[in-house]
Amino acid sequence: MADDAGATRPKIAIVLPGGGARGAYEAGALSVLLPALEARGEQITIACGTSVGAINAAFLGSLADRPAAEQAQIVLARWREMRKGDVIRPIIGPSLPLTGLRFLGELLEVPGVRLASVMDPTPLAGSLDAWVDWDQLQRNVKHGVMESVCVVATALTRGGPVAFVHTDGKVPPNRQASDVRYVRVGALKAEHVRASAAIPLLFPPVEVTSPASAADYYIDGGTRLNSPIAPALALGADRVIVIGFEPFAAPPVRPVTPVQPRLADVTANILDGLLVDQVAADLHRLASVNTFYAESAGGSGFSQAARNHRTSQGKKPYKKVSYALVAPQEKGEVGAMAEAVFRRHYAGWRGWRSPDYPVLSRILGGGRTRSRGELLSFLMFDEHFVERLLEAGAADAQRWLDRHPRFWCADAAHDFQVDTADVDGLREEQVLDEFRAMRRR
Secondary structure (H helix, E strand, C coil): CCCCCCCCCCCEEEEECCCHHHHHHHHHHHHHHHHHHHHCCCCEEEEEEECHHHHHHHHHHHHCCCCHHHHHHHHHHHHHHCCHHHCCCCCCCCCHHHHHHHHHHHHHCCCCCCCCCCCCCHHHHHHHHHHCCHHHHHHHHHCCCCCEEEEEEEECCCCCEEEEEEECCCCCCCCCCCCCEEEECCCCCHHHHHHHCCCCCCCCCEEECCCHHHCEEEEEHHHCCCCCHHHHHHCCCCEEEEECCCCCCCCCCCCCCCCCCCHHHHHHHHHHHHHCHHHHHHHHHHHHHHHHCCCCCCCCCCCHHHHHHHHHCCCCCCCCCEEEEECCCCCCHHHHHHHHHHHHHCCHHHHHHCCHHHHHHHHHCCCCHHHHHHHHHHHCCCHHHHHHHHHHHHHHHHHHHHHCCCCCECCHHHHCCCCCCCHHHHHHHHHHHHHHHHHHC
């Protein structure tokens, strides 16, 4: 797509993965990216999110009619105002004995006594209605200011990820072998967003009743599809902005000394697999498609077999998709921030002022600081942590812009440490990956 006057403007998607309190990092990045896009005469028209990314996507959709600077200011202010009580009820309080009894009933399989989750996110329902102007979101979609808003959740009964799509345009078709089921919603509602953000075990499943065809209980979309890049492309995006919480390029291999794992270590690795690793995997596939399968200006791709296969399925050939990526430079940065905030504000006697975080720290790892920090970073809706995340997101977004003055990139070697000199080896690896993907379709 060209940027020249009179040419068709590219459709730009923002892809926002899940991560609980880490959503403040996304807000910080947006505060820099939105004005930079507007200065180029561009704007986001497709918003796709999972978990807290779904909250930010809906919020962004409701603000899309405003100038970029105003959007940035409101997003920052909303996150700075957020407190733990806006998302979850206190863990230490009158409800603690009842939670313990329900847990015991769950273990003993007492009829009618169940513990749906460790935490109670009841306040989130009211908070979402305060944060998101649902009527304005609907107007923005109706008038084409925002073409599509998509949130992903995981259906418990049917299984698999479901993308709830609010759009006046076409909804991607549901193919039998597709990983994602697309469902059109007449209006995106808080229940769809809360369903996407229902982190398993921590938060209870959410019942979605509309549309009737998709009625089910849902949990966090990150359990099956944390980085909704595929839905963004299926909705017609020509360019994508992806915000993540760990570096997208593979870190250097360093020697490690194995230690006896604790529950927190296991849980942290599970959350990494569900909510972090998928983002990098999807981006590497996007980079591979750009490098090996996308059609060139002359109409030919690297793999004629891939082109023929897609044509036989009635699909268009792969196209090169430009991207902008925002993520920390070092692995574990966000967890280290959470650990530092905890030690400064909640360790020792200071924890008596807000006992929930010290209790969580004991449950989540005690003295094993790395795993504890990683897990707390999902749950610490603390003003000090939020401020650090906002600053980090803004700084990393600016770092991308400094490195990419034209905003966009499509060269895998530039951002993913792909050695394009070894074309034969890469071609063999990527053709195998494409073949496997074809077999799944």
